[in-house]
Amino acid sequence: MMNYATCPRISFDFTGRFLIPVYILVFIVGLVANGWGLKSLLQNWRKLKIINVFVLNLGLADILYLLTIPFLVVYYSMKNKWIFGEAFCKITRFCFNVNLYGSIGFLTCISVYRYLAIVHPVKVMGRITLTHSVIISVIVWLLVSVQSLPDMFFPKTFRNNTEKCFDTTDNDHVEDYLKYSLGWTLTGFCIPFLITLGCYGHVAVVLWTLKRTDKVLKQRSLKLLFILILLFSVCYIPYYAFRNLQLWSRVLTKQGICYKWYNGVYIARQISRVLVCLNSALNPLVYLHAHEDVPCCSKRCGHKLLL
Numbered sequence: 001m002m003n004y005a006t007c008p009r010i011s012f013d014f015t016g017r018f019l020i021p022v023y024i025l026v027f028i029v030g031l032v033a034n035g036w037g038l039k040s041l042l043q044n045w046r047k048l049k050i051i052n053v054f055v056l057n058l059g060l061a062d063i064l065y066l067l068t069i070p071f072l073v074v075y076y077s078m079k080n081k082w083i084f085g086e087a088f089c090k091i092t093r094f095c096f097n098v099n100l101y102g103s104i105g106f107l108t109c110i111s112v113y114r115y116l117a118i119v120h121p122v123k124v125m126g127r128i129t130l131t132h133s134v135i136i137s138v139i140v141w142l143l144v145s146v147q148s149l150p151d152m153f154f155p156k157t158f159r160n161n162t163e164k165c166f167d168t169t170d171n172d173h174v175e176d177y178l179k180y181s182l183g184w185t186l187t188g189f190c191i192p193f194l195i196t197l198g199c200y201g202h203v204a205v206v207l208w209t210l211k212r213t214d215k216v217l218k219q220r221s222l223k224l225l226f227i228l229i230l231l232f233s234v235c236y237i238p239y240y241a242f243r244n245l246q247l248w249s250r251v252l253t254k255q256g257i258c259y260k261w262y263n264g265v266y267i268a269r270q271i272s273r274v275l276v277c278l279n280s281a282l283n284p285l286v287y288l289h290a291h292e293d294v295p296c297c298s299k300r301c302g303h304k305l306l307l
Helices: 011-045 051-066 069-077 086-119 128-155 171-209 217-254 262-277 283-291
Strands: none
Touching: 011 051, 011 069, 011 262, 011 283, 051 086, 051 128, 051 283, 069 086, 069 217, 086 128, 086 171, 128 171, 171 217, 217 262, 217 283
């Protein structure tokens, strides 16, 4: 049995004081913003055609997560005492992960679609149908569910103490969870992020190099590029970086290796959890811009045919 007393104690009191008010704020703002965004989306349903399917699924993923927040608020307000049972703990964490990776997946789909509509309108025009977007959405849900499912098989409580609900796992399985988390980060975040960055990087170059592109439409597309990059940079990158770093610090602690930065990493990890949940409140910004007409970079197509 490893003696953890040799390492300085991490202050866990920060979690409850910090997360509770932010979770409440995100829950209220997120529900209002997503409700308003989905209402706006449905009002323009006939006009939006294909891309609305991805935006609709993005909103559903956000609402799925927001509905789990009240249970987490109760958990942290009772000083990390989970009263809803181990099974529901795993379901709550599963919903969080599905929302997180689902949001990333559908943001990536929106980016790819905008890229094709702007840069390759002639090649893809008429080939991508509403049925295709529905099938792609189903595939995204299946992929994120498969990625998140192994997390449910890791213990979420401390041995026989069912009053805990870990967002990762206990110390006995932390080495395996770190390996799983690194693979999860690669497939669920890094690859979609690079795809999104590549698509909109190319779009930005095309829009700024073609003088015939309408300035208003150019600004709208670049604004969506900024929003998506902001969502990835602010909401997601810190979360994945500090989650894996904290898991690594726990592995080192088990080996009796101690560093002063452990407590700082823990606090940064909690802040990153707040940042990542903010995506549910910020994603409605995508609703405002994803359905706007996109500039066509080919003389052979019109704006109305792209969406």
